[in-house]
Amino acid sequence: VSDTPRVLIIDGDELFRQGLEFALRKLGVEPVITAESTDFLRRALSGGFALMLIDLDSNPLALEIVGQVRARLGASPRIMMVSKNGDSQNVLNALRAGANDFILKPLDRTHLAAKLSRYLRTREILENAAVTASVADSRVPGKLTCFARVTEVDERGARIESPHRIPAGTSLQLGGAVIREIAGAASVGSGASSCPVKITASWLVSESLPTEDQPASQVMYGAYAEFDRSRCDARWFRAVRRWLVDGPSKG
Amino acid sequence: MGSLSGIEILIVTDSTEVLAQLRKVLDPEGAWVSDARTARSALSAALELHPHLVICDLALLGHGAFIFLREFRASLGFAHTTKTPVLALGDARSREGIVQATQLGATDCVLKPLQALLIAAKAEKLAKSAIFPKRVLAASEGTIAVPMEIMRAGESGFVIESPIVLGPDSEVKLESALIDRLGLGAILMRTGTRGPFEPASVTPPRSETGQVADIGLIGVDPKSAKALRELASGGEL
Numbered sequence: 001v002s003d004t005p006r007v008l009i010i011d012g013d014e015l016f017r018q019g020l021e022f023a024l025r026k027l028g029v030e031p032v033i034t035a036e037s038t039d040f041l042r043r044a045l046s047g048g049f050a051l052m053l054i055d056l057d058s059n060p061l062a063l064e065i066v067g068q069v070r071a072r073l074g075a076s077p078r079i080m081m082v083s084k085n086g087d088s089q090n091v092l093n094a095l096r097a098g099a100n101d102f103i104l105k106p107l108d109r110t111h112l113a114a115k116l117s118r119y120l121r122t123r124e125i126l127e128n129a130a131v132t133a134s135v136a137d138s139r140v141p142g143k144l145t146c147f148a149r150v151t152e153v154d155e156r157g158a159r160i161e162s163p164h165r166i167p168a169g170t171s172l173q174l175g176g177a178v179i180r181e182i183a184g185a186a187s188v189g190s191g192a193s194s195c196p197v198k199i200t201a202s203w204l205v206s207e208s209l210p211t212e213d214q215p216a217s218q219v220m221y222g223a224y225a226e227f228d229r230s231r232c233d234a235r236w237f238r239a240v241r242r243w244l245v246d247g248p249s250k251g
Numbered sequence: 252m253g254s255l256s257g258i259e260i261l262i263v264t265d266s267t268e269v270l271a272q273l274r275k276v277l278d279p280e281g282a283w284v285s286d287a288r289t290a291r292s293a294l295s296a297a298l299e300l301h302p303h304l305v306i307c308d309l310a311l312l313g314h315g316a317f318i319f320l321r322e323f324r325a326s327l328g329f330a331h332t333t334k335t336p337v338l339a340l341g342d343a344r345s346r347e348g349i350v351q352a353t354q355l356g357a358t359d360c361v362l363k364p365l366q367a368l369l370i371a372a373k374a375e376k377l378a379k380s381a382i383f384p385k386r387v388l389a390a391s392e393g394t395i396a397v398p399m400e401i402m403r404a405g406e407s408g409f410v411i412e413s414p415i416v417l418g419p420d421s422e423v424k425l426e427s428a429l430i431d432r433l434g435l436g437a438i439l440m441r442t443g444t445r446g447p448f449e450p451a452s453v454t455p456p457r458s459e460t461g462q463v464a465d466i467g468l469i470g471v472d473p474k475s476a477k478a479l480r481e482l483a484s485g486g487e488l
Contacts, residue, residue: 140428144425146396
């Protein structure tokens with residue numbers, strides 16, 4: 001059995017197929033190319049592909065194919081759509097149908113190589129983790145707690161720093177000594193150790209982006225965590241203002 | 252959401268009619284409104300609530316409004332109370348009262364009979380000018396907690412999906428019914444060095460925020476690994 005990762009491709013443009021085949025072989029990947037939807041689906045369902053590339057322009061059934069693959073194989077196959085049309089609705093339709101990613105024609109070889117290496121890395125990590133057992137089809141929900149530093153508090157929220165990147169829009173619970181002090185300052189639910197916040201902005205604190213040369217452990221991210229108005233009541237905000245003005249309660 | 256959403260306003264008046272008129276304007280805009288009927292109760296409420304705005308009726312019985320203003324601004328010695336905006340409600344027939352209130356520290360004044368639109372506009376402008384000090388900390392230790400889903404588990408750790416991109420080689424804590432079932436409780440572990448990779452799916456979004464979730468590989472301690480290995484040896488957990 002070959003260890004070379006295989007990529008399944010459907011595209012109606014013969015010239016493009018030839019160019020893609022050449023490019024993929026140069027990248028150390030084995031392309032399996034077809035122009036027929038039924039053939040593509042049959043091969044896709046037989047499994048064993050690191051990635052599927054589906055041309056959206058020449059194939060009227062492209063979105064249906066994605067839907068079929070997702071319905072039969074679930075979330076694990078990596079599917080990338082290819083199209084000359086990069087308008088947002090086209091991209092959105094592809095992602096809604098279940099594609100993982102979207103790439104524009106004409107293909108930039110470096111861009112394709114970068115995307116491909118990410119997908120192959122994903123596969124490698126998942127397969128390396130296969131000393132482990134999968135948690136059946138349904139994932140198991142839980143809670144992840146990470147450590148962060150609170151560097152500033154104002155009446156609307158707090159600035160935090162962390163080695164983890166927290167995208168804007170993320171809802172989370174912020175905890176720690178400062179939150180306990182604020183809650184204690186107004187006897188807000190004595191013992192409250194965390195409060196709901198929403199990240200409204202995030203940024204890179206360290207000076208350079210992570211690279212091969214710079215270990216990612218040196219990277220710190222900053223974020224602004226706004227106290228969630230829909231989940232914090234007036235008493236919480238009074239406690240924050242009092243803490244800001246008067247400082248922590250004594251004793 | 253109203254224009255005064257999240258704004259704390261203290262109304263100082265002993266007139267039920269004035270209070271009702273003000274509440275009719277401020278409540279629908281989302282303001283958190285409290286009231287006090289005497290100078291003494293107004294002073295303690297102001298110190299308790301740290302409001303963004305105080306609206307003070309100059310007709311308060313026994314010159315109470317002027318006593319309140321003087322104490323609030325000068326005598327209490329709290330730096331912040333010197334800056335809280337105060338909107339005085341005056342009477343056109345009592346010009347001296349308005350002058351005196353201004354001298355004692357009222358920020359602005361509206362005349363009775365009260366006009367809803369004017370009150371709302373002035374309240375919004377003044378309340379939003381209230382600035383509370385920010386506090387810079389010497390990096391106080393804290394925690395962030397988010398929902399996550401375990402995709403795989405075993406002796407080398409867990410593969411999880413969460414809305415945040417985990418940095419490598421950092422300490423994190425995982426809690427889940429699966430981990431409880433393994434008899435491990437909440438476990439502390441270090442994230443792997445291979446870092447986050449592509450999300451398993453983009454539709455439907457996995458994360459609570461509707462964003463594409465990222466995955467990180469997390470390593471477990473030897474004791475937990477042994478328990479996981481035993482349980483994982485049968486295949487699916």
